[in-house]
Every structure is written in structure tokens, then in C-alpha cells.
Amino acid sequence: MTMTNSVETPTTQEAEHLRQQLLQAQKLSSVGTLASSVAHEFNNILTTIINYAKLGLRADNESARVNALEKILKAGQRAAAITGSMLGFARKSINRREVCDIVALVEEVLILTAKDLSKHHITVETRFEGRPKACVVPGQIEQILLNLIINARQAMPRGGLLRVQVREVRESNMVEIRVADTGCGIPPDKLRLIFEPFYTTKQPDENGHGGTGLGLSVCRQIIEQHHGRIRVESVVGKGSVFTVKLPLPS
Numbered sequence: 001m002t003m004t005n006s007v008e009t010p011t012t013q014e015a016e017h018l019r020q021q022l023l024q025a026q027k028l029s030s031v032g033t034l035a036s037s038v039a040h041e042f043n044n045i046l047t048t049i050i051n052y053a054k055l056g057l058r059a060d061n062e063s064a065r066v067n068a069l070e071k072i073l074k075a076g077q078r079a080a081a082i083t084g085s086m087l088g089f090a091r092k093s094i095n096r097r098e099v100c101d102i103v104a105l106v107e108e109v110l111i112l113t114a115k116d117l118s119k120h121h122i123t124v125e126t127r128f129e130g131r132p133k134a135c136v137v138p139g140q141i142e143q144i145l146l147n148l149i150i151n152a153r154q155a156m157p158r159g160g161l162l163r164v165q166v167r168e169v170r171e172s173n174m175v176e177i178r179v180a181d182t183g184c185g186i187p188p189d190k191l192r193l194i195f196e197p198f199y200t201t202k203q204p205d206e207n208g209h210g211g212t213g214l215g216l217s218v219c220r221q222i223i224e225q226h227h228g229r230i231r232v233e234s235v236v237g238k239g240s241v242f243t244v245k246l247p248l249p250s
């Protein structure tokens with residue numbers, strides 16, 4: 001009797017479907033790490049709204065009432081910006097490429113992560129040179145940025161500086177996005193491992209949540225699909241710089 005082992009290879013369509021599912025799952029997992037910070041931020045915003053509403057109701061003059069209403073409006077607008085970027089992030093699973101303002105995508109992810117970063121004593125510095133555009137799937141580029149920013153935050157457990165830069169590199173016809181941190185850095189012998197799926201140094205916490213090691217491998221996959229490049233430079237104890245390059249629209 002002959003025994004044959006058959007391994008079914010997925011069709012190109014099935015493989016693409018699985019790849020999309022992985023991207024979506026990884027995206028939700030990265031947004032999930034922001035959930036508690038966003039909930040706290042909403043609590044703060046609601047406290048502001050409630051307190052100024054009480055103040056406004058008690059106020060005996062017009063200018064104090066206007067001042068209270070202005071504070072309420074500002075707090076409401078901030079909450080709307082946060083929900084807007086979260087909903088935008090969740091919705092953008094359509095894989096249609098469009099010409100996008102890269103700075104606008106970076107700004108949206110920074111709104112989403114602002115509270116999480118400040119809670120961890122991280123200062124954010126941005127430098128945008130012009131408003132370069134690239135033909136990309138916007139949700140996927142935001143996913144890359146979110147992964148890089150969360151990694152940077154996790155590399156700075158005692159706080160630090162996060163620098164995000166966007167510029168156009170005319171010579172190579174690329175948009176360059178740099179995400180630099182002042183965190184723990186990566187040892188030279190580990191640099192070639194970090195883009196491998198499931199490579200993680202993040203141990204599970206008391207709730208059993210550790211790293212999946214999928215963040216950077218998903219980044220690499222998305223960047224390859226966009227015909228871009230990703231590079232890392234790192235010094236242990238000083239920090240890391242991740243540079244993403246995406247082609248400018250032709």
C-alpha cells in the first residue's frame with residue numbers, strides 16, 4: 001500500500017484572502033493596545049465638559065457663560081477628532097490605492113496615539129517638509145505608522161522623545177517617513193531578526209498580553225506591496241530610527 005501525503009497549497013486568491021485577514025487582525029490588535037488610554041482620555045474630556053457645563057449654569061454673567069461654552073466646544077471637538085480617527089482607521093480596510101497626503105496620514109495616527117504617548121511621558125516632535133503625496137492604501141500606511149509608534153513607545157518605558165519626520169527625496173523620487181525614538185535600542189545581532197514573523201522580545205504581562213512579533217513583519221509586507229523600502233538603524237541604550245520610503249506618484 002502506498003501512502004501519499006498531500007498538502008494543499010492555497011490558490012493565489014485564497015492566499016490573498018488570508019493575507020488580508022492577517023492584516024486586519026494585526027490592525028485590530030495594534031488599535032487594541034490604545035484602548036485603555038483612549039478610554040481614559042474620554043473620561044477626562046467628559047469631566048471637562050461636565051465641570052464647565054455646571055460652571056456655565058451657575059455663571060451670573062455673559063462672559064463667564066461664553067467662556068464655559070467655548071471650553072465645552074473645544075473638549076467636544078477633541079473627542080470628535082479622536083473618534084473620527086479611530087473610525088477612519090477601522091473603516092479603511094478597503095484596499096484601493098489613492099494619491100494621499102502622507103503628512104495627513106501621520107497626523108491622524110498622532111491624534112490616535114497622543115494620549116497613550118503622553119501617559120507614558122513621551123514628547124512628540126514632528127518635522128514635515130512640504131506635503132509630499134504617494135499612491136498608497138491609506139489604511140495600510142496608517143497601520144505601518146501605528147506599529148512603528150507603538151514599538152517606539154514600548155521601547156521607552158521611562159519616557160523619552162519620539163521624532164516623526166516626513167520629507168520628499170527628489171533624487172530617488174520617494175517620500176521618506178522617519179520614526180525615531182530614544183528608547184532601549186536593538187542589539188546589532190538582532191537587527192536582521194526583527195522583521196521576521198513572530199520574533200518578539202516582549203514578555204506577556206499579568207493579563208497574558210505580550211507581543212505577537214507580527215508588527216514589523218506586517219509593516220514589511222505592506223511596504224513591499226507598495227514597492228517601498230524600510231530600514232532600521234539602532235544603538236543600544238540610545239534609540240532606534242525606522243525609515244520608510246514610498247515611491248512618489250509617477
Ligand SMILES: Nc1ncnc2c1ncn2[C@@H]1O[C@H](COP(=O)(O)OP(=O)(O)OP(=O)(O)O)[C@@H](O)[C@H]1O
Binds near residue numbers: 183186194201211213
Ligand atoms: N523601536 C524599537 N526599539 C527597540 N526594539 C524594537 C523597536 N521596534 C521593534 N523592536 C524589536 O523588534 C521586535 C519585533 O517587533 P514587532 O513589532 O514585529 O513585534 P512586537 O512589537 O514584539 O509584537 P506586537 O507588534 O505584536 O506587539 C520587538 O519585540 C522588539 O524586540
Ligand SMILES: [Mg+2]
Binds near residue numbers: 150151211215216
Ligand atoms: Mg510591535
